[in-house]
Amino acid sequence: MTSRSLWQDAWLRLRKNRAAVVSAFVLVFLGLVGIFGPMLSPHPYDRIYQQYVRVAPSLEAYPRADDILPGLEREMRRARLTGGEPELSGSTLSVDLTSDEPIDERVLRYFQRSDLFYAPKLELAEGGLTGTLSMNVERSYFLLGTDNLGRDMLSRIMIGVRISLAIGLLASAMALVLGVAYGAISGYLGGRVDSVMMRIVDILYSLPFIFFVILLLVFFGRSLVIIFIAIGATEWLDMARIVRGQTLSLKRREFVQAAEALGATQTGILRRHIIPNALGPVIVFVTLLVPKAILLESLLSFLGLGVADPMTSLGLLISEGAANMRGATWQLIGPAAVLTVILFALNFLGDGLRDSLDPKER
Structure with missing residues (x-):
């Protein structure tokens, strides 16, 4: 009987987790909607219909x-x-x-x-x-209504999904690269180098996130690139600590000591032995980091520090919906429901990955 690797075993267990599989399909579907939906929509997300300001959602064409x-x-x-x-x-x-x-x-x-x-x-x-x-x-369909400027809510939600997911994924990727490299180097070298590198992390932890973002926006202006850099540059700290802890445990294992005895370089050991074996907890943490990055972007947009109009995100749509919820509740319900689905799907997928990558479950 052929033995299965940890990754093959994890994949088989993940497939049995219905909540994680359904969540993965939901995220893929929403990703496709965010990419192709605005292109296929009959209403551009930034087009203003002055005669249809704050019309309610309807399956009937406007004007009636x-x-x-x-x-x-x-x-x-x-x-x-x-x-x-x-x-x-x-x-x-x-x-x-x-x-x-x-x-x-x-x-x-x-x-x-x-x-x-x-x-x-x-x-x-x-x-x-x-x-x-x-x-x-000229009759138009507004399935989810329009906002307070007469723009189609469905198109804006689809572009909001694109921007929110893009910022979440890009910021998480940036945090992944910085955190894994920094934590692996710190944990493997140990000693004074590890102590100095971790003190730097502690200092960065003490800096307020909003203050850091405001400084970046003041110097470089509001843009998508600055937003995901600001989020990624602060969220890698947790990743670095997780990878450092895994590295401290792995560098005492027999296969690492054998590689050192055979004359492998430190870079080679980190690249071929330490980092690949530390990816299990890292992948789980990334699935939790993506919703955290999306929520941080939503917070920035809610405070007026996020993407600039006419571009939008789910956080900015929720902010606008909250300001108009008394007279136009659909402006809040639509983007809030989509953001809730994304966050639940990411959390269910993260739980499924955590269970499937647990070595004790083999």
Whole structure:
């Protein structure tokens, strides 16, 4: 019978954890939505529909039929036209016109100037006393409503998912590289070098996170790069301590001592023996670091230190929704629900990885 490695055994156990598997599929789905959703959406995330400010979520197209017919009557009164019962078929509106005098085709300019109608056409019968006026109505679907500037909430939530996940992953990757390298070097060298390196970590721990972020934003301005650098540059400290503890334990193991006896360099031992064997707890910690980075970004956006408008993130959407929750609760419910799903999925996946990578469970 062939023996399985720790990673093969962990993969088999992870597949049996339904919550972790479902969470992984949810995260992949949300990642695809964040990447491709804004490209496929009919409404750009930064487009402002001034006539649809703070409209409620609906499966019905806007403007609704109750708003189209009064708009038609208003324009017909301005053009001094009389007609029969209008017919609305999809996005095409038509009405039969009658007049005591020949109808002037210049009446179309009243409908061309309207925000509600476009491409009006006038077909007159012989003599010009009767005819048919037809025009298109620009109807839009806002499945999750619009915000207080008239921007589509669904498109903004999808771009918010993209930005939040990107910042969470990039900041975690930065913390992973810095923390693993720093902790492995500190733990393996030991002695005074380890003591000095850990005191530096303690000093950095004492610096307030918000103060550090404000300094970066003052010197370099608000940008996505500065945000993920600020989060990654502060979150690697925990990673460094975890890797250092693992390294202190691993460097006393027989396979490391055998590598040293065979003349392996310190860099080679760290790269081929220490770091690969310390990755189990590190991977679990990364799955918990990603939601922490997303929450930190949400906190910065909530305080007005995050991404700048018209770009958005889930934290910024929640901040805007909280300011308008009394009159437009959907602005808060949508992004808050998506952020909650992401955080739960990451935590379930982290729990599944922790259980599957536990050597005691083999």
